[in-house]
Amino acid sequence: MTLALRARSLMKRYRAGFASAQSSIDALRGLDLDVADGELLGLLGPNGAGKSTFLLCAAGLLVPDSGTLEWFGRPAWPGGRPAGIAYVPERSFYHRFLTVREALEFYATLHELPGRERAARVRAALERVGMIEHAEKRISQLSRGMLQRLGIAQAVIGRPRIILLDETLSGLDPLAARDARALLRALRDEGTTIILSSHDLLSLEHLASRIVVMRNGQAHATLDPASFTGARSLVLGVEAAPLAARLLGTRWPGTRLDGEELHVPLGDAPAEHVLGDCRDLGVVVRASRVRRDDLEQRFFDLIQPPARVAEPNP
């Protein structure tokens, strides 16, 4: 397997300035991460987990304090960033006084493309993100969704091998998010390596081949979206749990005991049916919650394990 990016023991601390009110922050604390060539990797984690810092390091825009980073087997430092790595920031870092077309022409010029090819690339990028009709608009007039599209357009104009996207899908309306997902899917299918940091769980679940959950500046866990079954189960906090598991198991096959909690597979049945059976069987339910095997639930399980005394009955 060819690696597009390989990070080992990456450390990065933001040091507080002399007159700064903030204290120093350890953004990366020994991050290890491999990204295969052509893979669409999702990055997920709470705010401050180090996702953006990692993307800036991976873009060659920030130098880690220690650790190693390789792009296609080439060490990042010393030597600086190679060509072919595009970055789409969370915030709109574009020249607001330019029109969309002028901004893209500027970025295409930085790649030293000849005039005709430059125009063709700009047009192709505009078409790709569906902004042809907005090409003459000033960037200051664009909505958040449009700015994110512009971000992707500027990223693809140099035909990069790796695209790093930092919260690009956040804050988009459903239609814009759907279009952005289709665009990223198309780029992935063309063989572009994509690392997508996002809080948009739906997009990550649909797009990513792997999702790395980051926490405290490290890769905390790796999730495989293909393993999410979407199956619902009812999690019960009960008294005399082992006995309750045996009793409920006679009516709800697959019921299992996990510590002090019972997990009852629901299928399509409403949770009330299980609770009704608990009353019939004399199982005393202290608390219950419905659980769906999806990215959101797996993420919560990893980041914030469920409290043993759960929420009130559904």
Add this chain to the structure above:
Amino acid sequence: MTGDPSTQALSFVRVRAVAVVRLRRLVRTRRLALATLMTMLPWLIVEQELLVARISALTEFTVVGLTVLVAGAVAEDLDGGQYAISLTHDCRPVELLAGELAAALAVAFLLVALQLPVALRGAVASNVAAVMLCLAWLAALLAGWISLMLLFATVIEGVGNAVAMIPLLILPSLLSATTVLDRLPSLAAGLIRLVLDLAPTPRHAAALYQSLLLGAPLPRIAPLVLAAAPVAYFALAALRLSRMQPAGRVAA
């Protein structure tokens, strides 16, 4: 990978692209119009008879106008994230800096050109060669001043670099008019004088104007400083920028 930006030669295509974008910003954000107005306004109220006084005034107004116009904009470029994005498009820090310099110089020459008819009113043919030399020193001063602004922008974040330029304009005159430096230990006073002397300020240019137009003795330090400043300060700024982490200020 198609190439390594760190090993590429300086691209004038990229320098020009950066300069064009910077000029567009100055025009479209009306900052150029504001600076032009600021620079021209004093001529309506200042009545100076001496040619050397008028050229010195032109120099002062241009440097102040340029500081207001460019220093904040340079800070925006380096701190606002546009800089980092440009680097992901294979642009090198020195190319961005050169683009900034080119745009600022173009603006400076525009400001000078607009004031020139007023400044040179009454100049006689016998003065033309000396006036041309004065303008050459003015060009050197403006290039040096802009390079110094670029260096400040790599050291001081935000518009603080613009604010930091103002004392450089005021301090030399202020200190020469008072006895503050005389009361300091001689080493400290000497260091302060040296630092102020090494900054390309209108004071240096004015000394040269007086030498060229009034026959005053040629100053010793001013020509050296004005000739070396554009290259020296630009080189320092480029060195400093190449060592900076492009996203350092954005991410922190």
